[in-house]
Amino acid sequence: MEYQLSPSILAADFSNLGEEITKVERAGARWLHIDIMDGQFVPSISMGIPVISSIRKRTDLFFDVHIMALDPTALIEDFAKAGADLITVHVEACPNLDRTLRLIREKGCKVGVAINPATSVHVLENVLEIVDMVLIMTVNPGFGGQAYIPYCANKVRQIREMAKERNLTLDIEVDGGINKNTIQEVVDAGANIIVAGSAVFQGDVDANVKELKGIMER
Numbered sequence: 001m002e003y004q005l006s007p008s009i010l011a012a013d014f015s016n017l018g019e020e021i022t023k024v025e026r027a028g029a030r031w032l033h034i035d036i037m038d039g040q041f042v043p044s045i046s047m048g049i050p051v052i053s054s055i056r057k058r059t060d061l062f063f064d065v066h067i068m069a070l071d072p073t074a075l076i077e078d079f080a081k082a083g084a085d086l087i088t089v090h091v092e093a094c095p096n097l098d099r100t101l102r103l104i105r106e107k108g109c110k111v112g113v114a115i116n117p118a119t120s121v122h123v124l125e126n127v128l129e130i131v132d133m134v135l136i137m138t139v140n141p142g143f144g145g146q147a148y149i150p151y152c153a154n155k156v157r158q159i160r161e162m163a164k165e166r167n168l169t170l171d172i173e174v175d176g177g178i179n180k181n182t183i184q185e186v187v188d189a190g191a192n193i194i195v196a197g198s199a200v201f202q203g204d205v206d207a208n209v210k211e212l213k214g215i216m217e218r
């Protein structure tokens, strides 16, 4: 299984975004987590198309776009054109989930599906075969810098088990409150794509990326 650290630029210095991205790239990250918040599905507003298309010109990192919006389906085509490699939508925001997931694939992107902490893994039973990645939120979405919710590790374990039963090679991503103290628990539970915002961009970015990757790959 491939392990990837996906630094979340939500915690980066936006006045110096290009440099921040170069730093994580130089430190050895291959993915970049881009949080899209619309102020409705979640309370805050983050960034949109112009940010993605401008950073796309600067880096070949794999763009892992996490949409936290009330109507993610309407945004998919534009995000794909702007340079997303993988688009993840929330079950909680998709009344026609199957259609939305197929649209992501049609637009040429890898397909991700996310669930909030309080949502059961069982809502994913029917769509596991048509996604590349499941994102288990380990905080309630909306802000960086929140504390990791420990019961979510069990959901990672459940999804890994469900994938195994179906013979699927599925990526499992965790997002929220992951740092050097919490990363081991989610990796042990079966997560292989690890998002980290504050734990990467606060302090020495190079040392942070190397430390987290080191624990993950051990």
Ligand SMILES: O=C(CO)[C@H](O)[C@H](O)COP(=O)(O)O
Pocket (backbone or CB within 6 Å): 008, 010, 011, 033, 035, 066, 068, 139, 140, 141, 142, 143, 144, 145, 146, 175, 176, 177, 178, 195, 196, 197, 198, 199
């Ligand atoms: O989706 C998110 C919040 O909704 C972010 O990706 C997440 O919060 C990352 O930040 P941190 O690692 O600081 O918790």
Ligand SMILES: [Fe+2]
Pocket (backbone or CB within 6 Å): 008, 033, 034, 035, 066, 175, 195
């Ligand atoms: Fe995220």
